[in-house]
Amino acid sequence: MKRWMFFVYGIACYLAFLAVYAWFCAFTGNLFVAKSIDAPVTSSVGAAVAVNLALLLGFGVQHSLMARPAFKRVWTRIVPQPIERSTYVLASCLAVVLLIWQWRPIDAVVWNVENTTARGVLWTLFAIGWLMVPVVSLMINHFDLFGVRQVWCYLRGRECQPLAFRTPWLYSHVRHPLYVAWALTFWATPTMTAGHLLFAIGLTAYMVAAALVEERDLLAHFGQQYAAYQQTVPRYIPKFGKRTSL
Numbered sequence: 001m002k003r004w005m006f007f008v009y010g011i012a013c014y015l016a017f018l019a020v021y022a023w024f025c026a027f028t029g030n031l032f033v034a035k036s037i038d039a040p041v042t043s044s045v046g047a048a049v050a051v052n053l054a055l056l057l058g059f060g061v062q063h064s065l066m067a068r069p070a071f072k073r074v075w076t077r078i079v080p081q082p083i084e085r086s087t088y089v090l091a092s093c094l095a096v097v098l099l100i101w102q103w104r105p106i107d108a109v110v111w112n113v114e115n116t117t118a119r120g121v122l123w124t125l126f127a128i129g130w131l132m133v134p135v136v137s138l139m140i141n142h143f144d145l146f147g148v149r150q151v152w153c154y155l156r157g158r159e160c161q162p163l164a165f166r167t168p169w170l171y172s173h174v175r176h177p178l179y180v181a182w183a184l185t186f187w188a189t190p191t192m193t194a195g196h197l198l199f200a201i202g203l204t205a206y207m208v209a210a211a212l213v214e215e216r217d218l219l220a221h222f223g224q225q226y227a228a229y230q231q232t233v234p235r236y237i238p239k240f241g242k243r244t245s246l
């Protein structure tokens with residue numbers, strides 16, 4: 001019974017992620033939703049900056065703190081191990097929903113690209129970013145990242161083995177392809193408002209910090225293998241034409 005409950009919980013968290021991902025895309029691209037990143041202004045610039053920074057900080061703290069091995073060691077005394085990752089996914093969804101719900105737009109235009117071709121290129125990069133996120137996650141292990149593999153192993157009564165270090169596809173050209181994809185979704189827009197710029201700068205700064213902390217953990221976990229990867233594969237800017245296999 002407990003195995004099935006955990007499995008259903010894990011699947012529900014995964015479905016919540018899919019829904020929030022689609023909503024976050026619509027919010028960021030001003031597509032189909034009434035409340036988007038560039039919706040009409042509802043508060044003073046000062047209040048909007050303060051609230052938005054608090055929302056970005058809240059997301060950053062939740063997303064990074066809950067992913068640290070030391071936090072997980074303590075957390076799994078409360079939340080059972082098989083559903084730890086699903087709970088992380090659920091908490092991340094709630095942090096994003098709070099950000100979307102409480103976001104205060106600042107509509108001053110920072111840049112507005114009028115050339116039709118250039119606008120098309122920027123929209124294409126935006127779409128590539130949103131498609132790249134799930135595709136890149138499939139390159140390492142999509143279902144492990146979103147907690148489904150863990151509840152599946154538990155349902156089958158098997159121990160879930162930790163994933164090996166891998167450098168498939170884009171990972172052989174750049175160490176953080178997922179963060180590169182997210183950066184495209186935040187920055188590729190033909191019309192950049194001040195609120196959207198704050199959002200893009202805040203989340204990019206978060207990813208730069210998160211990559212440093214993540215690399216420290218990966219180095220501690222995989223040792224020489226990861227050190228060699230750091231020596232040969234660039235962090236963000238891909239080196240195409242030269243495929244590194246470790």
Ligand SMILES: C[S@@+](CC[C@H](N)C(=O)[O-])C[C@H]1O[C@@H](n2cnc3c(N)ncnc32)[C@H](O)[C@@H]1O
Nearest residue numbers: 140164165166167171175176177178179180214
């Ligand atoms: C949200 S993903 C981000 C991965 C990476 N920073 C990126 O931008 O593509 C974070 C998880 O990926 C795992 N990870 C990162 N690089 C990996 C690799 N080369 N092989 C296996 N797992 C990796 C980390 O251990 C962490 O659990």
